[in-house]
Amino acid sequence: MLRIHGDTAVARVFESTQGVGVGDPVEQSGELLSVELGPGLLGQVFDGLQNPLEKLAAEYGFSLPRGVAIDRLDRNQKWSFVPAVTAGAKLRAGASLGSVQEGRFSHRILAPFDLPGEVEVTWIQAGSATLDVPVARLRDTLGRERDVTLVQRWPVRRPLPGQMLRRGLCERLYPNEPLITQQRLIDTFFPIARGGTACIPGPFGAGKTVLQGLIARHSAVDIVIVVACGERAGEVVETISEFPQLRDPRTGGSLMDRTVIICNTSSMPVAAREASIYTGITIAEYYRHMGFNVLLLADSTSRWAQAMRETSGRMEEIPGEEAFPAYLDSSIRAVYERAGVMRTVDGFVGSFT
Numbered sequence: 001m002l003r004i005h006g007d008t009a010v011a012r013v014f015e016s017t018q019g020v021g022v023g024d025p026v027e028q029s030g031e032l033l034s035v036e037l038g039p040g041l042l043g044q045v046f047d048g049l050q051n052p053l054e055k056l057a058a059e060y061g062f063s064l065p066r067g068v069a070i071d072r073l074d075r076n077q078k079w080s081f082v083p084a085v086t087a088g089a090k091l092r093a094g095a096s097l098g099s100v101q102e103g104r105f106s107h108r109i110l111a112p113f114d115l116p117g118e119v120e121v122t123w124i125q126a127g128s129a130t131l132d133v134p135v136a137r138l139r140d141t142l143g144r145e146r147d148v149t150l151v152q153r154w155p156v157r158r159p160l161p162g163q164m165l166r167r168g169l170c171e172r173l174y175p176n177e178p179l180i181t182q183q184r185l186i187d188t189f190f191p192i193a194r195g196g197t198a199c200i201p202g203p204f205g206a207g208k209t210v211l212q213g214l215i216a217r218h219s220a221v222d223i224v225i226v227v228a229c230g231e232r233a234g235e236v237v238e239t240i241s242e243f244p245q246l247r248d249p250r251t252g253g254s255l256m257d258r259t260v261i262i263c264n265t266s267s268m269p270v271a272a273r274e275a276s277i278y279t280g281i282t283i284a285e286y287y288r289h290m291g292f293n294v295l296l297l298a299d300s301t302s303r304w305a306q307a308m309r310e311t312s313g314r315m316e317e318i319p320g321e322e323a324f325p326a327y328l329d330s331s332i333r334a335v336y337e338r339a340g341v342m343r344t345v346d347g348f349v350g351s352f353t
Helices: 053-060 160-166 184-189 208-218 233-245 270-289 301-314 328-337
Strands: 003-005 008-010 034-037 079-083 096-102 105-110 119-124 127-129 136-139 145-148 152-155 171-173 223-231 259-265 293-299 340-343 349-352
Touching: 034 270, 096 119, 160 270, 208 223, 208 233, 208 293, 223 233, 223 270, 223 301, 233 259, 259 270, 270 293, 270 301, 270 328, 270 349, 301 328
Parallel strands: 223 259, 223 293, 293 349
Antiparallel strands: 003 008, 034 152, 079 096, 079 127, 096 105, 119 136, 136 145, 171 340, 340 349
16 A cells, blocks of 8 residues: 555555556555565566466476466475474573475574564474474464474565564674675775675666676675676576576585576566565564574666656655655665674574675
8 A cells, every 4th residue: 555545545556457457446455565574585486476487387387377366485395304492491482483495595484473472482393394384373362373394475565674673583793894795896995894785886788787796706705696687588587597697606506596687678567567576675683583694686767766756756645856756765775774694592693795
């Protein structure tokens, strides 16, 4: 929902409006745009709404029919869950319940981030389980019990660590060491802090995307999140096809094994294009909370700003400079503030660059 004025509401449509007309009934779901967080994210290609594009193409071809929905994460794959706590343990939101092996990474299964306070583990079980099978049960101070699975949902516009910071469960640290990109020009003259932010300005065809690919391949990070926001279809196809072929200098395998790609081309709906940045940030925060060093590449933020400008124009808001919305600066600042170095409740330190 973008705006409510009297009995009129302005809603955001993320996908095609074909088949929607004046007079059609509207039902509120009561949910915000959310992503699924759990094992199976690495190596995937999603759109801005976390629809798995490769699975959609395999099942429906390249001409996607209207109204198609598919599971974001594989519900049939089984994961071997190893508990890190026992029954009777007391914990809070974001604490580690155990782990599963996702490729070469130990993927920590975290207590739901929306827990109201301290809870008690009443049951937890090791073994092989799919994403929707309960592996633990928690009980709060009011006696209410809640099953925990390997996957959880979280709204993309709500920072993962922000709520926990207010509860004193983790602290934000100041960046105090450089991010080694192995690009001499960057590391010598334009160093980037681990847990900080940076931008690559330049005109069309200057090689920004190529430089980002080199940074993704050679930087001293664990996880890479690539957000292709509003890029031309040719560039997006090039990114999707090249990353699986790139050799990871850290492991010798494919770079895609530790990469998640979020792509919304310029031909996709403008609302989904604007949301793609937040989808990538939320996934990056999730891996950062496990203690991993995460690199987020957003290409390009200028087209993300253009998506906001188009939405603002349709709402007939007072424009700012070059017709961008007046709140553009605050939106960019809010996105940048979600990056940083964090020490979690379990003592893990992770950075999100």
